[in-house]
Amino acid sequence: MPGLPDTTEKVSLDTFLRGLWEENPVFVMLLGMCPVLAVSNTAINALAMGLASTFVLVASNTLVSLMRHFIPKQVRIATYIIIIATFVTMVDYAIQAISLDLYNALGAFIQLIVVNCMILGRAEAYASKQPLGATIINGVGIGAGFTLALLSLGVVREILGMGSLFGIPLFGDSFQPWVVMILPPGGFFVLGAWLLVFAWVKQYREQRLDQQEVPQHDS
Amino acid sequence: MSSEGINQAALDPGLTVRMLRTLGLVATLSGLLVVLSYRVTLPIIEENKRLAIERALFKVIPGAATRQDFVVTDQGIQKASEELEGITLYAGYDQDGRLKGVALEAAAAGYQDVIRILYGYDPYCQCIRGIEVLKMTETPGIGDKIAKDPVFLENFVALEARVDVSGQGLEHEIVPVKRGTKTQPWQIDSISGATISSNAVARMLNDSAQQMAPIILKDIAILEAGA
Numbered sequence: 001m002p003g004l005p006d007t008t009e010k011v012s013l014d015t016f017l018r019g020l021w022e023e024n025p026v027f028v029m030l031l032g033m034c035p036v037l038a039v040s041n042t043a044i045n046a047l048a049m050g051l052a053s054t055f056v057l058v059a060s061n062t063l064v065s066l067m068r069h070f071i072p073k074q075v076r077i078a079t080y081i082i083i084i085a086t087f088v089t090m091v092d093y094a095i096q097a098i099s100l101d102l103y104n105a106l107g108a109f110i111q112l113i114v115v116n117c118m119i120l121g122r123a124e125a126y127a128s129k130q131p132l133g134a135t136i137i138n139g140v141g142i143g144a145g146f147t148l149a150l151l152s153l154g155v156v157r158e159i160l161g162m163g164s165l166f167g168i169p170l171f172g173d174s175f176q177p178w179v180v181m182i183l184p185p186g187g188f189f190v191l192g193a194w195l196l197v198f199a200w201v202k203q204y205r206e207q208r209l210d211q212q213e214v215p216q217h218d219s
Numbered sequence: 220m221s222s223e224g225i226n227q228a229a230l231d232p233g234l235t236v237r238m239l240r241t242l243g244l245v246a247t248l249s250g251l252l253v254v255l256s257y258r259v260t261l262p263i264i265e266e267n268k269r270l271a272i273e274r275a276l277f278k279v280i281p282g283a284a285t286r287q288d289f290v291v292t293d294q295g296i297q298k299a300s301e302e303l304e305g306i307t308l309y310a311g312y313d314q315d316g317r318l319k320g321v322a323l324e325a326a327a328a329g330y331q332d333v334i335r336i337l338y339g340y341d342p343y344c345q346c347i348r349g350i351e352v353l354k355m356t357e358t359p360g361i362g363d364k365i366a367k368d369p370v371f372l373e374n375f376v377a378l379e380a381r382v383d384v385s386g387q388g389l390e391h392e393i394v395p396v397k398r399g400t401k402t403q404p405w406q407i408d409s410i411s412g413a414t415i416s417s418n419a420v421a422r423m424l425n426d427s428a429q430q431m432a433p434i435i436l437k438d439i440a441i442l443e444a445g446a
Contacts, residue, residue, distance in 0.1 A: 179360035
C-alpha cells in the first residue's frame with residue numbers, strides 16, 4: 001500500500017522471469033480472464049492482444065513509477081486509470097492504423113484493456129513502490145507471461161478449431177474442424193486443460209524437491 | 220475515497236492542492252498523448268478504410284476500375300460532397316468510364332448481431348452481381364459461411380432484382396429457399412445449418428433493393444455521366 005515505506009527490491013533476472021512462470025498473470029494469478037477467454041480463438045488475435053496489453057502495462061507502469069512520490073494516495077486509483085486509459089486509446093488508434101481486419105477481430109476487447117485487473121494490479125502493487133528500472137523489467141516480464149499464456153491458448157484453439165496456425169492451413173481439406181474450440185466454450189476447455197498441465201508440473205517439481213531433500217535430512 | 224481521506228483534505232489544504240495538481244497534470248498529459256496519437260494515425264486509418272471499401276467494391280462490381288461516390292437525397296441522386304447527407308452509393312466504372320454497376324450497403328440482424336454487407340447492383344441486367352460481408356459476428360464455422368461458402372456465393376453471380384412496371388419496387392421479392400430447391404433467378408439457395416444467417420442476407424438484399432433499385436434506374440443518367 002502506498003504510504004508504507006518503499007520496499008525497493010534489487011533488480012535481477014528474477015524480476016523479469018517471475019512474470020513468465022512464478023507469477024504468470026493468467027496461469028497462476030488468474031487475472032485478465034476476460035480477454036484470455038474471448039480473443040484467444042486464433043493465434044494472431046492472441047498475439048495482438050498480448051502485445052497490446054504488454055505495451056499498455058509497460059507504458060502505464062513507467063509513468064506510475066516516475067510519478068510515485070507525487071501521487072497523493074487518496075487519488076491514486078483515479079490517476080492510474082487516467083494513465084492506463086490514455087495508453088489504451090493510443091493502442092486503439094495504432095491497431096486501427098495497422099490493420100482494420102485485426103481491429104474488427106479484437107472488437108471491444110482493446111478498449112477493455114482499461115479494466116484489465118492485471119494492469120491496475122501491477123500499478124498498485126508494484127509500480128507505485130518500485131524504481132523505474134525494476135518496474136519496466138517486471139512489466140515486460142508480466143506482459144511476456146500474459147502474451148505467452150494467450151498464445152498457448154490461441155495456438156491450441158486455432159489448430160483444433162480451424163485446422164490452421166497463424167492463418168496457414170496445416171491439414172488437408174479432409175480435416176473436419178472441431179468448431180467448438182473457437183467458440184466461447186472452447187476457451188474454457190483449453191484454459192482448464194492448461195491450468196491442469198501447470199498444476200501437474202508444479203506438483204511434480206515439488207515432489208522431486210521433497211525427494212531430494214529427504215536424504216539430506218537423514219544424513 | 221474513504222471518509223478518512225475527506226477529513227484529511229479538510230484539515231490539510233495542502234493536500235487538496237496536491238491532489239488537484241496531480242490529477243490536472245496527469246489529465247493534461249493524457250490529453251496531449253491522445254491528441255498526438257489521433258493526429259498521427261488519422262491519415263493512415265482513413266486510407267485503410269478507403270482501401271477496405273475499394274477492395275470490397277471492386278469485388279462486387281465485376282470489371283470496375285474506378286469509383287465515384289453518390290448520395291441519395293430527396294431531390295434524387297447527387298454527387299457526394301461534405302454537406303450532403305443520405306444513403307451513399309458507390310458507382311464503379313471500367314477503364315473507359317462506362318458504368319459497370321453500383322455498390323450499396325445493406326444490413327440486417329443476423330444470428331448474433333447485425334450483419335453488414337456491400338452488394339453490387341448492375342442496372343443493365345437489373346441483378347445483383349456480388350456480395351461482400353463488411354462486418355459480422357456470426358458463429359465461426361456455421362453462420363460465417365455466408366462470406367465464403369462457394370455454393371452460397373454462386374447465388375450472387377446474377378441474382379435477379381428486376382423493377383416492376385409501376386417502378387416502385389421489385390417484380391419478385393428476393394427470397395431464401397432450402398438448399399438445392401432454387402428454381403427461379405430471384406431465389407437464394409440457403410446454407411443448410413445456417414438458416415438464420417442466410418435469411419438475414421436475403422432479407423437485407425430484398426429490403427435494400429426494393430427501395431434502391433427503382434431510384435438507381437430512375438437516375439441512371441446521372442450515374443452514367445459521373446465518371
